[in-house]
Amino acid sequence: MSLTPEELDRHRRHILLKEIGGPGVQKLRAAHVSIIGAGALGGPCALYLAAAGVGRIELWDDDRVERSNLQRQIQFTEQDIGALKAEVLAARLRAMDPSIKVDVVAERFREDAAPAGQVLVDASDNFPTRYALNRLAHQTGRAMVHGAAAGWNGQVSVFASGLQDGAPCYQCWVPETPPDAEACDEVGVVGAVTGMTGAAMALEVVKLITGAGKPLIGRVRLIAGLSGESRTVSLRRDAACPTCRIR
Ligand SMILES: [Zn+2]
Secondary structure, eight states: OOOOHHHHHHTHHHHTSTTTHHHHHHHHHHOEEEEEOOSTTHHHHHHHHHHTTOSEEEEEOOOBOOGGGTTTOTTOOGGGTTSBHHHHHHHHHHHHOTTSEEEEEOSOOOTTOOOOOSEEEEOOSSHHHHHHHHHHHHHTTOEEEEEEEEBTEEEEEEEOTTTSTTOOOHHHHSOSOOTTOOOTTTSOBOHHHHHHHHHHHHHHHHHHHHOOSOOOBTEEEEEETTTTEEEEEEOOOOTTOHHHHOO
């Protein structure tokens, strides 16, 4: 699959990078990514992936746009209030690049859901979805790019327990729902922190697809917005992890 003159022009700044180049853009054009959540993290993540020319993007979300989302979910406008988030975001992505295919699944993610992407993106706001997606990623040998943000802090990691020997899954790191787990609408969060986190998730997807650099497999990047500090911490596989014991 060679790139058309339009694609060469559109993706010139990626082609100029030796780690991506023409072959990397071709891999992005051929890629299929499922994003679970079209809100504060899924929005910027999806926009950057569409701009990078990811050929097929599947968006899962059953929520509708509310006024209180607009403080951070910058893919939406006042006119979108009441509309399905996944539908509005899909329209944005198609407008950005009409050559990409965007599939909308306006359903709540369930345990028996079957996202089709080669990479699964956890941009959800709740633990049951995250654990279900983590199990699916492990059992089907796919990478899960995870992100979360609350307050002034964000976190990003890549879980590839079904792909790499010894790589941890999400549940190795967080064995069970933390007692203080609160949904995003119950705690404050700085909009710009969700944007940084969503963009960092897109960066990990681009690295996984193109083979550039070192994805955050077995590591979590912690973004501390208030202090301006950012650090990366290593994670280990838990021998007692219920997800990793199943194969
Ligand atoms: Zn595990």
